[in-house]
Amino acid sequence: MKPPVFDYHDPATVEEALDLLAVHGDDGKVLAGGQSLVPLLNFRLAHPEHLIDVNNIGELSGIKRDGGRLRIGALTRQSMLERSALVADNWPLLTEALSFVAHAQIRNRGTVGGSVAHADPAAELPVAFLASDADFIVKSKRGERRISAVDFFVTHLTTTMEPDELMVAIDVPAPPEGAGYAFTEFARRHGDFALGGAAVLLAAEGRTCTSAAVGLLAAAPTPLRAAGAEEALVGSELSQDGAEAAAKRAVEQIDPTGDIHGSSEYRKGLIEVMVRRAIEKAAGRLDGDGLGFSRNGGGGR
């Protein structure tokens, strides 16, 4: 229960960190908030030779609006994002997702970029960014890359980042005008890993859905976009039946891994309910909701 021996580096700038990663990337790990990495070290499930601690790199932290987009420094603490009025007013899906992330003590230390780079399919922020069509900005000595969330996640704890690359920022486009949003999740206890969940962004003209993003939590080895559900929603009238049909489509292709906390079948059913509730809740939050969704509280069934 004590971490293995490693060489410790604490660069003060991104440049220094990239120099270190160029040399040690293959047998090293970046240490950001450490809320996932340090448990792995303590359990000896990970034993990197080098730890490159980026906590002293001030330029990696911060939240700002850039044009119509949100730019979040990778080292920004989750609690800072959670408390940001700018984010709550304009990117409320992220704020709602954060309310499900672990506990306050973890969010005080855990970073936004760290959660994304760790790529746990049951983690909230990766799914919220995926549903938001976010891009991840990564850097190495070889240059800077912008990777869209859709192309980022490969499988459980694995991304398309190269060993010498450092995540520097997350870039999130503005949601569609007047969009409705919802993040739903079920866990055994608040703060536990999710057994299933969904992140939904909807836009509509009148009753007709004009755009839909449906992200699934803990449904696959990566966070997942439910293309079938999105297809079912766009162009159709938003209704209870529509939400139900879309939720069915969302789980058609998935085969979540079962374990002691829930069988695959159970999780599939759970995710379907989470998607339906998220669609209903998001529809109820559309500007000028005349659909009656908000009146019945987004469906408690």
Next chain:
Amino acid sequence: MSERRRVEIDINGETYGAEVEPRLLLSDFIRHEAGLTGTHVGCEHGVCGACTVQVDGDPVRSCLMFAVQAQGREVRTVEGMTDGLSEGELHPLQQAFHEKHGLQCGFCTPGFLMSLEPLMLDERDLTDQEIREALAGNLCRCTGYQNIVESVKLARERLRSGAESPAERE
């Protein structure tokens, strides 16, 4: 091999220096180097909350930080809660835990106190639900949490009404 580093860590306003391996957890530095054994170590992977301390004012898990990362930060542990109080006097939150039976075996208590102390400064009215969410990151196997919630409410009531300190009451 990993080189030892000299660290000087500010804990409760005092500086503790030592040569440490980078892999030394902050929790172990606090207990074994600084000798402050009020901080308890439970699961060592961030789940139980027993080792919670405050770093620059924010509650964090000291088992998920390395001592070298606390260099230049202000660490506060349960021992710091009675700084400036007279001998035997408790912090209002500790006093409330005492009166409301917010602890039984006491192993988890330092972590709860460190996690919940910031609520004492929160001027909003808090619902029971909000208090429960604030303590959700700490495990207690004895109390069933009800008396911890009561303790928080009592301490907040006293602090917010500017009530006399516990010592004066007796």
